[in-house]
Amino acid sequence: MDQNKQTILKSFSPVKVLIPVLLGLAATAWLFIKDDKLGDLKGIAEANMWWLLASVAVLLIRDFGYIYRIRALTDKFLTWRNSLDVIMLWEFASAVTPSVVGGTTVATIILNKEGIPLGKSLAYVMLTAVLDNMFFILAAPVALLATQGEVFPTFGLEAADVMKLKTAFYISYGLIAVYTLLMIYALFVNPRAFKWLLLKITSIAFMRKWRVNAFQHGNEIVWASQQLKGKEAAYWIKAILSTVFVWSARYFLLNCLIAAFTDVTLGEHLLIISRNLIFWIVMLIAITPGGAGIVEMAFPSFFGLFLGNFSNIVVVLYRLITYYPYLILGSIFLPKWIAKVFGRQAVEDEVTVQGR
Template sequence: MDLNRKKLLENFSTKRILIPVFIGLTVIGYMFYRNNNLANLQHLKNAKPFWLVMTMVVLVVRDAGYIYRIRHITEKVLTWRKSLDVIMLWEFASCVLPSVAGGSTVAAFIINKEGIPLGKSLAYVMVTAMLDNLFFLIAVPLVLLFTQGEVFPDVEALPESLKAGLEVAFTISYVLIAFYASLMWYALFRNPKAVKRLFLRVTSVGFLKKWRAAAYKHGTELVWASRQLKGYSFGYWSRACLSTIFVWTARYYVINCLIAAFTNIGFQDHMLIFSRNLIYKVVLLVAITPGGAGFAEIAFPTFFGKWLGSFTTVIVLLYRIATYYLYLIFGSIFLPRWVARVFGAQVKPELEPELSAK
């Protein structure tokens, strides 16, 4: 895991934070300008207080669930305070790094610096990734069943070829996630050395050779992680699975609460909104911008504009504030305190101005 204090601070530099903020707010500003609906902001006063409160409750509950899960998965080696730091910085990393990269490498480094051996740190992060993927793989067939195939947005402005392409792209993504989750399960619990050999063979031919070193490193990490996960009880895994279901259900339900705050929707609508959120998140996985900035704002009306009409842009702004910009702020607060606590006197004087600026 090629990460150190200097590299960590580079990942969380002011420039890295401002770029996604600029992209996201520029897109939202253009959406307001194009739709000429700035006047809709005055309707914020008509929001239903219950659902606004529920939005905040769901956000708090979601983070509490993440904190509980990482503490449980690390066998309570992390205290509640350290678990809070890990989750806030993990979310921060996910906001400032491209969606395809995610914050997993940073998360493993953070957990390791909390005093947990590197092999176990990698194992815990891989377990959370595998559980997250399993939730998605199980949830998708269920929502397709409950929504009777209406999960994909039916927007008249989109040509039929694009609508069909969205379904095909989602199907391919689902298959790839299923393959990745299966490979991770096999590597972590069955035969990590075989998976490592597979990585090396695949990267031993043609243009793939340039990734051979990375494949060797990742394969070695899988072997390390596999050794750490032997002997855990059924209770350990059941709690890990239940907490995963809990946090992802809460994570997806934020949009439901925001939409319900400004329009009247029934149970079936709640199910459909929740279901479309699954597809929406898959779209964001391929985003090349930090935290999906720009992509998240552009794609939102396609999936949820049906319920909001001209008010969609306002909800996009509220949604990104609650689930994205808020965590940029939290991360900027937690990072310097965490660095000071973990590295202490090791923090070089020339880094102090940058940390205080955060």
């Protein structure tokens, strides 16, 4: 079987889909059972339907933003339909892999199988990672300054827990910043020096087992850098603005859900967005697929102040809208996409894997 095909089928195996579903359901059940709050589910009937519909509309707008961005980054090589396939499978890959890993390897293969050369596929995937991370790096200090310390939750937490949360945030932020600055240097300044550094590091005795991977990754950086040279200003403007758009929409979706259950002032809307930013920076180091389980457990501490008894309901709705649909949609898009790029035999292989 083609190596790329094996990677795709392995990444989207039923076990990898089932694990985040079970983790998420277990965490959700625990939230309701631990304090005997199953009766809170009746609160859904009290929700403002207009805000709930607005949350779905924001989700669709966000996904359109992702589709537009990948099409713009590929200089419109991808059609709108192909861009939709890529984003749905990319979201699927992100949903079944730990947040710290993401779906970058699979995304590169997906773009490559859509007819984009490997070097360009690597460049586009790395560029999206850099753009997303730069949004976090620049927006987080703004959120911290604008909220004057209120961005870190204290609701239901001991002082020691708040300190642990702050520590997790600063560690995550630091790792993102270091990684992003290295990637910017490697992609846009001196890719060959970065490759040399990787090889130098892996020449140390206990690091030598990673030397082959370092050599391969160094080559990938060089290829990707070559593809991004000479892009016009309009290209970068579209890339930056679409990134700001999709992440702003991603965060505002939660505002809509919270507003569906409680009155929210303008100041509280801004605080919710700020906390959501900090929340997801912390979640980026989550070790579970798609942050499953961890998101559900941490959510009440961050947003319970605004929701009270509706906190558990909103986290369930939030995950139902933003996470589980991509597991379903990915399972629908995957067989059709495999048939398109690998042929009929690949579909039979995929069915065999799904049946294991």
